[in-house]
Amino acid sequence: MNWISNYVRPRINSIFSRRETPENLWTKCEECGTMLFHREVSENLNVCTNCGHHMHITPRDRFKALFDGGVYSEVKVPAPTPDPLHFRDQKKYPDRLRAAQKQTGETEAMLVASGDIGRTPIVACAQDFSFMAGSMGMYVGNAIIAAAEEAVKLKRPLVLFSAAGGARMQEGILSLMQMPRTTVAVQMLKEAGLPYIVVLTHPTTGGVTASYAMLGDVHIAEPNALICFAGPRVIEQTIREKLPEGFQRAEYLLDHGMLDRVTPRTELREELITIVRMLMGLPPAVRGDLPPPADLPHELSPEPEAEAAPAPPPAAKKG
Template sequence: MNWITNYVRPTINSLFSRREVPENLWTKCGECGTMLFHRELKDNLNVCTTCDHHMAITPRDRFAALFDGGIFTEVKVPEPVADPLHFRDQKKYPERMKAAQKTTGEKDAMLVAQGEIARTPIIAVGQDFSFMGGSMGMYVGNALLAAAERAVELKRPLVLFSAAGGARMQEGILSLMQMPRTTVAVEMLREAGLPYVVVLTHPTTGGVTASYAMLGDVQIAEPNALICFAGPRVIEQTIREKLPEGFQRAEYLLDHGMLDRVTHRKNMRDELTTVLRMLMKQPPAVRGDLPPPDPVAKPATPTEKAAPK
């Protein structure tokens, strides 16, 4: 009996037991509720294959799809003071930072990179909403200044992908001071005659919208992105009125002249290539990465034909 209990039964159970499925293999769409396989979702740039809902995407994954061959070089950002106000709510600020860094694998909420898209050299900046809501602190201000300085140095356009809940409360007034600092960074690009293109993703709110996110030469947004200063719920509670359908969403803002384009994530690379090359007064990019065709020879005029050799 002990032999059957201790050996035979566990062996049979191990053969027929159901294997556990890892929890991170499937992602539920927040819009339509469809369960999406992680590889299929990643291949589709974190866009739902059922309802076309644009989910959050990290700057590294975005840059891997944006730059030629997924190759880019990070631009170093100066480190700010770790905890200038010694702020504490339910946790100490350094503890929250360490937790966010461990979860995302990033130093802070903004990544700066340089590379090429369709053979067009650019500087790109991406905000990570998964890092404390993409909140704007001193590091974000340093990052945008570093990006602008590198763009001026290399004479390249700057492309910003915004995604933020606003200023970082743990840094108080120092966070709000990044609004004029980043405005100065944008002005550096304008004085150098370099394009500054902003891609607003879901959500872009608060002090980020009130500063560098709305100062682009061209304003592009992803579909159905929430773009605002104060959220719709706060506005409804303040004015005690029902807001229009789709209020503060990308399509609504496009219809009311606040945006230039609303572009699908899968088409963003081609859109940016076209816009940047136009602003930089460069010829259109060659599809398929082929060499440009030879110029067509003009037909000889009758005078040229009759001229003696």
């Protein structure tokens, strides 16, 4: 055993080596460019603490912050026929699905759950934009139908969080058929006398906007969310005119009567509790009696000795 190489050298290296900060401790806001400590972003529901920009949030993190104590039960969604058209562009459709599943850890682009918010039982479903842009395929159609059937069976209101780039091109006409299918599912809720509340998040576009995303009894949007059928650039190129400032953003649609509210994500839970209880004919919730949501899990656990956020990484030099 070489005492110098096996003990002395590693000991010296551990004392004098520079301790670097992991890159994923910091998140850069796309809107204002501020470097944000990961724990602050997580505790603020992925909303920038400097400018209020709403970043992407996964359905599971959204549900943990929405339901009492972060406790909810997943609703099983029937699996559709995989790759019914044997579609291939640059990649095979099954390969794209497997890549999205590996990246997100989810089976598909929508999660359905049931639980309580403010001791009020609901059924909720949320789209994951990071899964193939939250595109509406047969699974998403099955998920909305399963959510509506669960809501009717349990006599609960349905809350849907939309986030999608539109229909899924790899499923062709079968994807477009989800528009009438989901419309029938929404009609089931109306016939049962149950509220259907839609929360439109950034972005909600295409066939999703043209179907279930705009059929709610109440429409709420997160700030500055893009909500449209065709995108602003497509419209500008078609009509050859400059569009108004903020066109198709949540605040613009609110001013023109297409939305009921624009509510920040950090205030959304309390607003949903108020609306759901009002539509279900329940007495208003007592603020001090509401059970809190669960804290969002941190991707990285802070080190015991590091109580404050470390210094942000230096800005890259130009040139």
